[in-house]
Amino acid sequence: MAGAAGKRWAVSARRRSPLFAVSIGLPLLAGAAHAAQTRQPLAARDLASLSIEELSDINVSSVSKRDEPLSGAAAAIYVITHDDIVRSGAVSLPEMLRLAPNLQVAQITASRYAISARGFNGSAADKLLVLVDGRSVYTPFSSTVNWNLQEVPGETIDRIEVISGPAGTLWGANAVNGVINIITRASGETQGLVLSGAAGNRERRGTIQYGGKLADNVHYRAYVTAFDVDDDDLTGTGAKARDSWHKVQGGFRLDWDAAQDLVTVQGDIYDGSEQQLTNADQSISGHNVLARWTHPLGYGSSVQAQAYYDHVQFAVPGRFSNNLNTYDLQGQYNVTLGRHEIVTGGGYRAMKDDFPTIISATQIVSFVPPSRTLTLWNVFVQDSIALTGKLKLIAGLKLEREPYTGLEPMPSIRLAWTISDSALLWAAASRAIRVPSRLDRDIKQGVGSTVTLLGGTMQPVKVDAYEIGYRGQPLADLSLSLSAFYNVYPNLRSAEFTNGRLPLMFANRMEGETYGVEFWANYHMLEWWRLTFGANWLHKDLRFKQGSSRFGGLQIAGNDPKYQLSLRSAMNISSNVALNLDLRRIGALPAPASPAYTELGARLGWSVTDRLELSLTGANLLHRHHAELGTVSSRLQVGPVGTRIGRSVLVGARQTF
Numbered sequence: 001m002a003g004a005a006g007k008r009w010a011v012s013a014r015r016r017s018p019l020f021a022v023s024i025g026l027p028l029l030a031g032a033a034h035a036a037q038t039r040q041p042l043a044a045r046d047l048a049s050l051s052i053e054e055l056s057d058i059n060v061s062s063v064s065k066r067d068e069p070l071s072g073a074a075a076a077i078y079v080i081t082h083d084d085i086v087r088s089g090a091v092s093l094p095e096m097l098r099l100a101p102n103l104q105v106a107q108i109t110a111s112r113y114a115i116s117a118r119g120f121n122g123s124a125a126d127k128l129l130v131l132v133d134g135r136s137v138y139t140p141f142s143s144t145v146n147w148n149l150q151e152v153p154g155e156t157i158d159r160i161e162v163i164s165g166p167a168g169t170l171w172g173a174n175a176v177n178g179v180i181n182i183i184t185r186a187s188g189e190t191q192g193l194v195l196s197g198a199a200g201n202r203e204r205r206g207t208i209q210y211g212g213k214l215a216d217n218v219h220y221r222a223y224v225t226a227f228d229v230d231d232d233d234l235t236g237t238g239a240k241a242r243d244s245w246h247k248v249q250g251g252f253r254l255d256w257d258a259a260q261d262l263v264t265v266q267g268d269i270y271d272g273s274e275q276q277l278t279n280a281d282q283s284i285s286g287h288n289v290l291a292r293w294t295h296p297l298g299y300g301s302s303v304q305a306q307a308y309y310d311h312v313q314f315a316v317p318g319r320f321s322n323n324l325n326t327y328d329l330q331g332q333y334n335v336t337l338g339r340h341e342i343v344t345g346g347g348y349r350a351m352k353d354d355f356p357t358i359i360s361a362t363q364i365v366s367f368v369p370p371s372r373t374l375t376l377w378n379v380f381v382q383d384s385i386a387l388t389g390k391l392k393l394i395a396g397l398k399l400e401r402e403p404y405t406g407l408e409p410m411p412s413i414r415l416a417w418t419i420s421d422s423a424l425l426w427a428a429a430s431r432a433i434r435v436p437s438r439l440d441r442d443i444k445q446g447v448g449s450t451v452t453l454l455g456g457t458m459q460p461v462k463v464d465a466y467e468i469g470y471r472g473q474p475l476a477d478l479s480l481s482l483s484a485f486y487n488v489y490p491n492l493r494s495a496e497f498t499n500g501r502l503p504l505m506f507a508n509r510m511e512g513e514t515y516g517v518e519f520w521a522n523y524h525m526l527e528w529w530r531l532t533f534g535a536n537w538l539h540k541d542l543r544f545k546q547g548s549s550r551f552g553g554l555q556i557a558g559n560d561p562k563y564q565l566s567l568r569s570a571m572n573i574s575s576n577v578a579l580n581l582d583l584r585r586i587g588a589l590p591a592p593a594s595p596a597y598t599e600l601g602a603r604l605g606w607s608v609t610d611r612l613e614l615s616l617t618g619a620n621l622l623h624r625h626h627a628e629l630g631t632v633s634s635r636l637q638v639g640p641v642g643t644r645i646g647r648s649v650l651v652g653a654r655q656t657f
Contacts, residue, residue: 056422056479062161062181064384064394065170065343066334074394074416074426075167076469076483076518078102080160082185087570087580089603089617089650091198091205091227093150096157097180098584101520101534101566102164106586106628108642109243110229111148111274114629117164117178118485119514119538120558123629123642127176127434127461129167133184133266134330135290135308138174140351140374140403141322143437149284149312151249151270153207153225155194158185164518165485166465168410168432169396170343172378176432176463177487184266187211187221187255198617198652202232217257224250231275232646236631241643247272247284262294277641279316286312300336304345305329320365323354339386343396346379353438367442368455374403374438382412390418402435405460423472433460440493440506454498456505464488480521487514492542492557497549504551512542512557528572537563553591559629561587561596576607592630594642598622611656619648 056071058081063073070079078100090096094113098105104121106114116125126143129136132152138145160182167175190211197206205227213219231244249270256263267289274282290308297303307329315321332345351374357366382396394414401407412430419425436458445453469483491508498505516538523531539562542554565585572578582601588594603617620626625644632641 056473058159060159060161061183062163062167062171062179064341064382065332066341071422071471071473072416072418072424073471074392074414074424074428074469076102076164076467076481076485078162078164078481078520080162082154082158085154085157085160087578087603087605088568088582089580089601089615089619089652090154091203091617091650093152093182094147095619096154096160097162098582099568100160100162101564102162102518102536103178103180104560104564106642107645108629109241110231110233110645111243111245113147115145115147115180116558116560117162118487118516119540119560120177121560122558125558126437127174127463128178128180129171129173129175130180130182131171132182133264133290134292134306135288135310136326136328136349137310139312139324140353140437141324141355142439143174143434146312146314148245148272148274149270149286149314151225151247151268152182152184153209153223155196155207155209156184156190156221156223156253158183158189164483165428165467166410166412166430166432166463169382169398169412169430170380172347172380172398172400172410173376173402173408173433173435173460176434176461184253186219186264187253188213188219188257190221191219193657194654195657196652196654198615198650200617200648200650202646202648203227203229203650218254220252220254222250222252224248233643234625234646235277235641235643236627242275242277243643245272245274260295264290264292266290276316279319282314282316284314286310297335300334300341302334304332304334306331320358321356325352326350341384342381343383344379344381346377348375348377350375355438363445363447363452365443365445367438368444369442372438372442376403377401392416392418402433402460404436404441408433408435408460419472423474424470426467426469426471428465428467430465431462432465433462435460436506446503451503453495454503454505456496456507458493458506459491459508461492461508462490464490477524478521481519483518485514485516485518489513489542494544494548495551495556497551500549504549509545509548510542510554510557511545512540514538514540530570532566532568532570534566535563555591559589559591559594561589563587578605578607579603580605586628589630592632592642594627594630597626597628599626613654615650615652615654617650617652620645621647623647 058070058079059067060070060073061067063075080099084099085096088099097103104116108123114121114123114125116128120127124144130145137150163179167179171179194209207225209223211221226248228246229244231240231242233241233243235241251268253266269287271285276282288310292306294304310326312324328349330347335342354371355367356370378398378400380398385393387393396412398410410432414428416426440458441455443455465487467485471481473479490511492510494507494509495504496507518536520534542557544550567583569581580603585598588596600621601619605613605615607613625646627644629642
């Protein structure tokens with residue numbers, strides 16, 4: 001790295017964290033170190049040589065809460081593998097999620113993203129449930145996911161399972177349009193020392209990870225990662241977007257594989273800061289710890305218990321602050337009885353949210369009460385019944401007591417027909433809900449003595465979803481998935497005047513239907529070359545109910561393209577050189593308007609030795625800047641205003657010992 005970029009990196013590293021300089025510099029000294037622990041090959045080499053059968057046999061657990069091969073899962077599910085992540089060069093979790101063709105991913109600023117499935121995307125997207133090793137990361141403040149808080153090093157990820165479609169029966173509220181389940185690798189699979197770092201025109205990052213063992217059946221892993229992203233994006237007027245940010249995070253995982261039991265304990269801690277367009281920098285920090293115990297009972301049955309604690313804090317001096325503490329306890333029992341595979345369990349969660357009054361020159365925002373402890377509990381059961389050797393019926397029900405509205409049922413029924421050893425046809429009907437958030441129920445906003453927005457009696461947003469899909473391998477070198485859906489939303493969120501005047505209150509006076517098609521395919525063109533193609537099409541027919549104030553227009557429900565296309569190419573050019581290309585085409589957004597765009601990402605990896613890999617990664621290579629979610633705000637969409645995202649180039653190194 002030369003010139004101004006190098007000077008900017010050095011200054012930033014000294015100003016913000018000495019860890020950056022250490023974690024970037026260590027890989028350059030790796031050749032002088034001695035080998036230690038288990039030899040760890042570079043994962044990027046083997047992806048393009050995996051057979052289609054091997055890809056189809058990947059085990060997934062998100063569809064039925066028990067391991068099953070991807071080829072037999074009766075849902076629209078796409079799996080992002082560890083090798084996919086390595087070859088793509090993606091360094092943040094949202095960029096990794098771009099690899100899933102059944103997700104809509106739009107970057108808003110350097111640190112903020114809008115991510116959804118099957119529509120209703122935006123800075124306040126609230127119909128997607130995200131889990132990290134079983135820990136839910138949505139916030140009850142707005143029922144959204146703060147993507148700037150979610151950092152999972154790619155080195156630790158085993159796979160990311162992405163379900164498009166409702167999954168409330170097993171996973172609960174907010175799994176309305178989809179579930180993202182991020183599953184990390186067992187510590188026994190990540191032994192030894194790994195040093196990685198990257199630097200480029202707009203960001204620098206580095207990671208130190210070490211895995212060892214306390215006994216033959218007790219393994220552990222610890223890591224520290226840090227990054228610094230420059231203010232390189234632009235507003236709609238061409239001014240600097242002031243969206244630079246930096247973050248330091250550390251974590252650990254311990255796995256004890258006893259004779260009959262598997263115990264996992266893991267946790268993370270992080271701290272960072274984000275520059276704001278018009279306010280002081282926002283600070284973000286948090287920590288979490290999770291423990292899970294799994295015990296087989298014999299005869300196809302097992303029991304599992306899991307508990308976690310999660311703390312999140314963010315603040316802008318003089319503007320606002322928010323503290324959230326989550327306590328969660330879950331239990332699950334799996335049993336096979338003849339033709340029945342039964343999964344049942346329950347859970348309890350308490351979330352203490354504290355949001356003190358905000359007083360600024362223009363408005364006062366408060367929550368009534370400022371602090372609230374939200375509690376919920378649930379019980380669920382799902383039975384997979386083998387009707388014949390090729391036909392399976394999956395029926396389930398979850399009862400969840402929500403903090404604002406009481407008991408809510410979430411039923412589902414699925415039918416899976418194994419047409420042949422390499423083809424599955426499935427259909428599903430289900431109901432899911434998005435529960436009211438504190439923003440919906442407790443907010444009080446005003447100017448002077450005039451109250452402009454007041455929490456109302458909004459009820460859960462419901463969806464009745466109908467799906468049909470096919471997954472198969474029509475040719476030895478071709479696998480594909482095709483699904484169609486029709487979703488009915490009888491009571492979407494709206495903002496209504498009170499007796500024709502202020503204040504506005506949130507209610508459920510919008511309704512509508514959406515329908516669409518999702519498709520993706522893997523084609524092994526040559527032994528060393530694989531293509532992955534994805535496409536989806538979405539139609540929304542939304543309308544206000546009679547008597548609605550229609551405030552903000554239909555755009556308050558989200559901002560979605562009618563189509564998106566993607567094409568990925570994974571090539572092993574030689575035994576030690578791998579090239580990955582990622583082309584995407586995203587349709588125009590209606591309101592706020594954002595033009596359609598085409599972008600290209602690329603990564604070239606060179607395995608210098610079996611322990612050292614160098615890489616060159618580029619993102620947004622076709623345009624110097626482009627917008628993905630418009631550059632103006634949308635009424636009642638909580639979150640930052642979109643910017644024009646800049647091109648990125650990174651030079652990286654990864655050394656194992």
